[in-house]
Amino acid sequence: MKKNNSSSIRKRIHFTYALIYLLVCIFILGVFFALTTYRSASVFEQTGSSLTGMIASEAERSGVGSDGLRVYLISLRSTYGIREIYIVDGNGTVISGTTRITDGIDALLSKRDLLVKYFPQFSGISDGSYFFITETVLDSIPVRLIICFDASGVYASQMYSLKTLVTTLLCGFFVFVLAGSYRMNRILAPIREMTEVTKQISAENFDLRLDVTHTEAELNELAVTINDMIDRIQISYDKQKRFVSDVSHELRTPIAVISGYGSMLRRWGKDDEEILNESIDSIISECENMKELVEKLLFLTRHDNDTVNFDMRPVDISELVATTVREEGMVHPDFTFELDCESGIIFNADETRFRQALRIFLDNAVKYSTDIKLVEVTLKRLGAGFCLSVKDHGIGISNEDLPNIFERFYRADTSRTKETGGYGLGLSIARIIVENHCGIIKVRTKEGEGSEFSMIFRNINATSPSASAAKPEEQAV
Numbered sequence: 001m002k003k004n005n006s007s008s009i010r011k012r013i014h015f016t017y018a019l020i021y022l023l024v025c026i027f028i029l030g031v032f033f034a035l036t037t038y039r040s041a042s043v044f045e046q047t048g049s050s051l052t053g054m055i056a057s058e059a060e061r062s063g064v065g066s067d068g069l070r071v072y073l074i075s076l077r078s079t080y081g082i083r084e085i086y087i088v089d090g091n092g093t094v095i096s097g098t099t100r101i102t103d104g105i106d107a108l109l110s111k112r113d114l115l116v117k118y119f120p121q122f123s124g125i126s127d128g129s130y131f132f133i134t135e136t137v138l139d140s141i142p143v144r145l146i147i148c149f150d151a152s153g154v155y156a157s158q159m160y161s162l163k164t165l166v167t168t169l170l171c172g173f174f175v176f177v178l179a180g181s182y183r184m185n186r187i188l189a190p191i192r193e194m195t196e197v198t199k200q201i202s203a204e205n206f207d208l209r210l211d212v213t214h215t216e217a218e219l220n221e222l223a224v225t226i227n228d229m230i231d232r233i234q235i236s237y238d239k240q241k242r243f244v245s246d247v248s249h250e251l252r253t254p255i256a257v258i259s260g261y262g263s264m265l266r267r268w269g270k271d272d273e274e275i276l277n278e279s280i281d282s283i284i285s286e287c288e289n290m291k292e293l294v295e296k297l298l299f300l301t302r303h304d305n306d307t308v309n310f311d312m313r314p315v316d317i318s319e320l321v322a323t324t325v326r327e328e329g330m331v332h333p334d335f336t337f338e339l340d341c342e343s344g345i346i347f348n349a350d351e352t353r354f355r356q357a358l359r360i361f362l363d364n365a366v367k368y369s370t371d372i373k374l375v376e377v378t379l380k381r382l383g384a385g386f387c388l389s390v391k392d393h394g395i396g397i398s399n400e401d402l403p404n405i406f407e408r409f410y411r412a413d414t415s416r417t418k419e420t421g422g423y424g425l426g427l428s429i430a431r432i433i434v435e436n437h438c439g440i441i442k443v444r445t446k447e448g449e450g451s452e453f454s455m456i457f458r459n460i461n462a463t464s465p466s467a468s469a470a471k472p473e474e475q476a477v
């Protein structure tokens with residue numbers, strides 16, 4: 001048996017949503033970080049640009065390497081939150097700055113700052129400094145101006161906002177997981193309920209059905225589909241049960257008769273020749289009955305298992321009908337069989353089975369006849385096909401029985417059929433045969449006046465059973 005997978009569905013959905021949530025968080029954090037950095041950087045850039053103008057004016061006034069410019073640069077420090085300012089010439093030599101250095105700028109700046117020096121595009125907020133670097137001309141000398149702003153305040157507030165955001169997102173994550181888990185339980189609850197009910201359904205408990213009042217359309221659809229499936233299984237199970245009980249019922253009588261005659265034979269049969277003969281005849285007759293029943297059952301079972309073979313080949317139906325009716329007349333000499341038959345109707349058919357179907361209708365016409373012992377058989381062309389009908393003047397079929405006569409083991413008048421020896425299987429077999437020849441059966445009947453069973457084959461060249469031909473048509477007149 002396969003393991004229940006509902007928990008893994010839940011885990012998978014949880015995992016997917018958690019992953020989506022994390023990706024959204026990472027995106028939000030990234031956007032936040034980029035925006036705050038950009039905002040702070042643009043403030044420093046603006047300040048840097050205006051300071052460049054002011055320094056240029058001062059350099060023009062007091063000269064680039066002068067003490068006056070150095071003092072001016074130092075004076076800018078506290079006002080603009082500046083750590084250091086350096087003016088570097090084309091050779092990398094610091095020609096003025098807030099701190100006096102002799103070894104050039106490389107000695108002062110750390111490795112990362114060196115990177116900033118040679119690749120000014122990398123300048124930005126670091127753990128405490130913002131480097132504003134620009135190429136400019138001071139007092140007719142082309143220089144690089146480096147202003148190192150103190151960005152620790154900005155950095156700290158950025159970190160603070162970041163921590164707050166991360167905490168909020170984490171709390172959101174837990175709320176999300178809890179709410180998701182609650183929702184998931186609610187969604188999966190009807191599925192668990194369905195599983196429980198389905199487990200309880202068994203052969204003894206076929207009336208149980210799933211609840212179809214769920215709010216989710218998909219679950220409703222699933223419940224309706226499962227219920228439909230159980231309905232179908234129940235119908236087929238009931239049919240099967242009825243079939244087995246009908247078969248047992250039908251076999252009980254011949255077995256009882258055989259067993260009765262067997263006992264009689266043991267007691268008196270050895271001495272009494274009359275009893276001996278009667279018993280042997282009866283046993284043979286009951287065995288014949290059982291053989292007939294078993295053959296019919298075998299045909300129906302094979303049909304249900306799709307293993308009935310129809311050996312289709314061109315058959316002269318006119319000829320077949322004529323000979324079958326003639327034979328039937330010989331078996332029932334007290335009956336008149338009137339034949340109105342168009343000649344030369346050739347049809348692709350299984351000769352034996354087709355004859356079997358016709359015999360079923362002829363036998364029934366005889367079995368259910370009354371005083372008028374007349375059976376009329378007509379074979380006529382009908383468009384591209386033909387119609388073969390068997391009409392009797394017997395008891396007819398009531399409106400209540402008419403829809404059921406093609407059911408297996410259905411007998412309209414059980415007292416009469418006991419007399420006639422029918423099992424209620426003939427018409428279901430005839431129907432299968434006709435359907436397999438792409439035909440339909442039409443019944444016209446009136447209680448007390450007689451019945452007419454017509455086999456209609458609309459296309460003489462049809463080779464496979466068509467779904468449209470599947471249902472017999474009944475009509476009471």
Ligand code: ADP
Nearest residue numbers: 364368396405411412413422423424425426427
């Ligand atoms: P059975 O072997 O009992 O005749 P069928 O399947 O051939 O079984 O027929 C089913 C029932 O249909 C019969 O029991 C009978 O009640 C009814 N029936 C069939 N043919 C005729 C007919 N020609 N006239 C009246 N009733 C008929």
